[in-house]
Amino acid sequence: MSEHDVLLEVDELTKSFGTGAETLYAVDSVSFSIRRGETFGLVGESGCGKTTCGRTIVRLYNPDSGQVRFDGQDVHRLSRSQAKQYARKAQMIFQDPYASLNPRMTIGDIIKEGMRVHHMGTESELNARMYELLDQVGLNREHANRFPYEFSGGQRQRAGIARALAVEPEFIVCDEPISALDVSIQAQIVNLLRRLQKELHLTYLFIAHDLAMVRYISDRVGVMYLGQLVEIADAEELYSQSVHPYTRALLSAIPDPTPSDKPICENSILQGDVPSPIGRPAGCRFADRCPYATDACRSTRPKLETVSAGHSVSCLRWRELVENDYGKNDPSCTFCDVRQEAGINLNRVRNTNSIRYNENK
Numbered sequence: 001m002s003e004h005d006v007l008l009e010v011d012e013l014t015k016s017f018g019t020g021a022e023t024l025y026a027v028d029s030v031s032f033s034i035r036r037g038e039t040f041g042l043v044g045e046s047g048c049g050k051t052t053c054g055r056t057i058v059r060l061y062n063p064d065s066g067q068v069r070f071d072g073q074d075v076h077r078l079s080r081s082q083a084k085q086y087a088r089k090a091q092m093i094f095q096d097p098y099a100s101l102n103p104r105m106t107i108g109d110i111i112k113e114g115m116r117v118h119h120m121g122t123e124s125e126l127n128a129r130m131y132e133l134l135d136q137v138g139l140n141r142e143h144a145n146r147f148p149y150e151f152s153g154g155q156r157q158r159a160g161i162a163r164a165l166a167v168e169p170e171f172i173v174c175d176e177p178i179s180a181l182d183v184s185i186q187a188q189i190v191n192l193l194r195r196l197q198k199e200l201h202l203t204y205l206f207i208a209h210d211l212a213m214v215r216y217i218s219d220r221v222g223v224m225y226l227g228q229l230v231e232i233a234d235a236e237e238l239y240s241q242s243v244h245p246y247t248r249a250l251l252s253a254i255p256d257p258t259p260s261d262k263p264i265c266e267n268s269i270l271q272g273d274v275p276s277p278i279g280r281p282a283g284c285r286f287a288d289r290c291p292y293a294t295d296a297c298r299s300t301r302p303k304l305e306t307v308s309a310g311h312s313v314s315c316l317r318w319r320e321l322v323e324n325d326y327g328k329n330d331p332s333c334t335f336c337d338v339r340q341e342a343g344i345n346l347n348r349v350r351n352t353n354s355i356r357y358n359e360n361k
């Protein structure tokens with residue numbers, strides 16, 4: 001990727017909460033970059049640090065260390081006026097459209113608020129732009145005078161998108177923008193985001209749990225586990241040739257809409273619960289749940305390594321695991337026996353809207 005193509009670079013970003021022995025590293029040395037006009041999907045289980053990463057990128061949090069560079073500029077070292085410009089260029093759409101809209105303001109005023117802050121025109125110009133935005137996101141002029149409680153979840157999210165677009169951003173962090181919505185509405189909102197991206201040349205960081213949806217909307221995907229990025233690849237490659245044991249487990253845990261006769265033992269695939277995020281283990285954070293973990297994995301921290309162009313993984317054993325086809329020939333690996341017996345084909349694309357973890361526990 002040439003320097004010219006890159007809009008956003010996240011470089012060894014670390015953000016913790018708490019102090020001393022209780023320090024929780026919500027984002028721990030995370031690095032990735034996003035090209036202009038692309039959608040970078042960020043996936044991982046609840047609590048793995050996706051929102052914290054998004055909030056730090058848009059300056060809602062200051063990082064402990066590391067950098068976020070937007071157009072080459074460190075966004076946490078901006079002058080007051082540069083910070084105001086960045087606040088306009090980088091917007092965020094939130095998971096809960098109800099909580100993110102001021103209940104005492106009409107939708108029209110909510111949309112105009114950012115434009116007022118950035119002195120983007122006279123009141124009549126702002127009104128004209130507000131009506132244009134309502135139209136752009138599939139709402140009507142009559143909606144301008146209504147309050148958020150008078151809207152459905154899908155309409156509220158459309159209003160949230162209009163508010164973000166009002167200040168003419170270049171980049172939007174979409175933090176689980178569809179997970180609070182009915183399945184039928186989810187597709188409408190995702191298609192709206194895709195259309196707006198094309199029309200307005202937007203760049204997205206799309207945060208989600210739903211691997212199927214992330215694949216649909218993203219050009220590239222980063223997989224997070226307990227504050228760290230464990231794999232980055234083009235969306236298609238991640239789904240067909242994932243390398244990290246956690247990514248493979250996540251993909252195999254997607255329920256298959258056309259199940260085979262043989263049952264799939266999901267518990268055997270993604271084992272155990274996510275460990276406490278408090279503290280910073282010396283080794284790989286996935287070691288307690290990884291069927292391939294060795295002593296070295298518990299003492300040495302893996303770094304992102306290049307698998308192929310645009311594909312990187314953070315696993316000490318990725319080469320040997322790929323060479324040995326993830327232990328298919330290793331009789332000591334019960335994990336693979338279970339997987340082979342169940343006939344799971346990790347290369348098969350699963351088209352589903354949800355993901356289950358350890359449901360039988």
Ligand SMILES: Nc1ncnc2c1ncn2[C@@H]1O[C@H](COP(=O)(O)OP(=O)(O)OP(=O)(O)O)[C@@H](O)[C@H]1O
Pocket residue numbers: 017018024026044045046047048049050051052053209277
């Ligand atoms: N303001 C905060 N103070 C203390 N801890 C926090 C704060 N915000 C997040 N955390 C913790 O940081 C970790 C990461 O949280 P975060 O919300 O970023 O995860 P997430 O991946 O977005 O999860 P979800 O998918 O449930 O939204 C969690 O353990 C969370 O409890």
Ligand code: SF4
Pocket residue numbers: 244245246284285286287288290291292293294297302314315316317318
């Ligand atoms: S480094 Fe070790 S524990 Fe971590 S994912 Fe790789 S094999 Fe598993």
Ligand SMILES: [Mg+2]
Pocket residue numbers: 050051052175176
């Ligand atoms: Mg979140």
